[in-house]
Amino acid sequence: MELPSGVGAALAFVLGAVVGSFANSIAYRLPRDISIVSPRSFCESCERAIPFWANIPILAYIGLRGRCLMCGAAIPLRHFMTEFGLAIIALFLYLSFPLGDAGARFVLCAALFVVALIDYDWRLIPNLVTFPGMLVGLVLVALFVPEVGWKSSLIGIIAGGGVLFLTGYLYELLRGREGVGMGDVWLLGMVGGFLGWPGVIFTLFFGSMLGAVGGIIFALTGGKTAAPVADPAGDQVEADSSILQTTVPFGPFLAVAAGIFALFQPQLARWYLGG
Numbered sequence: 001m002e003l004p005s006g007v008g009a010a011l012a013f014v015l016g017a018v019v020g021s022f023a024n025s026i027a028y029r030l031p032r033d034i035s036i037v038s039p040r041s042f043c044e045s046c047e048r049a050i051p052f053w054a055n056i057p058i059l060a061y062i063g064l065r066g067r068c069l070m071c072g073a074a075i076p077l078r079h080f081m082t083e084f085g086l087a088i089i090a091l092f093l094y095l096s097f098p099l100g101d102a103g104a105r106f107v108l109c110a111a112l113f114v115v116a117l118i119d120y121d122w123r124l125i126p127n128l129v130t131f132p133g134m135l136v137g138l139v140l141v142a143l144f145v146p147e148v149g150w151k152s153s154l155i156g157i158i159a160g161g162g163v164l165f166l167t168g169y170l171y172e173l174l175r176g177r178e179g180v181g182m183g184d185v186w187l188l189g190m191v192g193g194f195l196g197w198p199g200v201i202f203t204l205f206f207g208s209m210l211g212a213v214g215g216i217i218f219a220l221t222g223g224k225t226a227a228p229v230a231d232p233a234g235d236q237v238e239a240d241s242s243i244l245q246t247t248v249p250f251g252p253f254l255a256v257a258a259g260i261f262a263l264f265q266p267q268l269a270r271w272y273l274g275g
């Protein structure tokens with residue numbers, strides 16, 4: 001691959017991979033109540049400590065052909081995908097935005113990976129990530145992201161948290177059971193903090209669409225759902241309400257939608273405004 005601005009771009013890629021490795025570690029340890037700093041990296045199968053060189057992001061996975069050095073157990077592919085994904089994202093952001101702006105967007109993307117991985121495994125979104133995430137988003141936006149701006153960020157936090165909270169509350173009132181997890185509410189609040197209120201709207205609608213498609217695929221491939229999935233020809237509201245009834249986690253779809261907005265906000269804004 002050609003690296004237009006050379007060293008900086010290479011550094012961005014490496015930093016992204018390292019943060020990806022760290023994100024994997026947090027996603028594994030946080031729900032299990034294991035400290036982030038100690039013990040140092042260990043195999044999830046044999047739980048033995050991983051030698052430093054076998055812990056190098058991306059390269060170690062390729063070099064070891066996806067197997068633990070000590071016990072031979074398969075290392076989950078998503079470890080590699082997270083490292084590689086965040087490396088590519090860091091490179092793309094570095095090349096596309098001013099440094100501070102790129103950094104703010106990268107912090108959000110890293111948090112989204114952690115949230116998506118944990119929600120996929122545990123069907124829960126850690127407040128430990130999303131609560132501070134809202135505030136961090138507001139501060140970083142105020143400092144580095146003029147095209148979002150602190151006002152839009154603040155409205156985004158309130159709109160993101162508030163709108164989904166209200167939707168969930170009404171749903172519960174009408175159907176008598178919880179439709180939207182509170183975790184999704186705070187996740188959308190964090191997205192609002194980083195991306196402003198337009199980012200919240202995009203994430204909610206595009207994430208719901210992805211979630212509906214994901215729910216249908218999940219049902220067709222034999223996944224358990226609590227209710228029939230939407231008619232593929234059904235309208236948005238129909239699809240939306242049915243995904244809320246499935247056991248498919250909603251967080252990863254919201255995370256993907258928010259990530260797309262974080263990466264392509266200028267293009268999306270141009271496309272939207274240009275009709």
Ligand SMILES: [Zn+2]
Nearest residue numbers: 043046068071
């Ligand atoms: Zn092992």
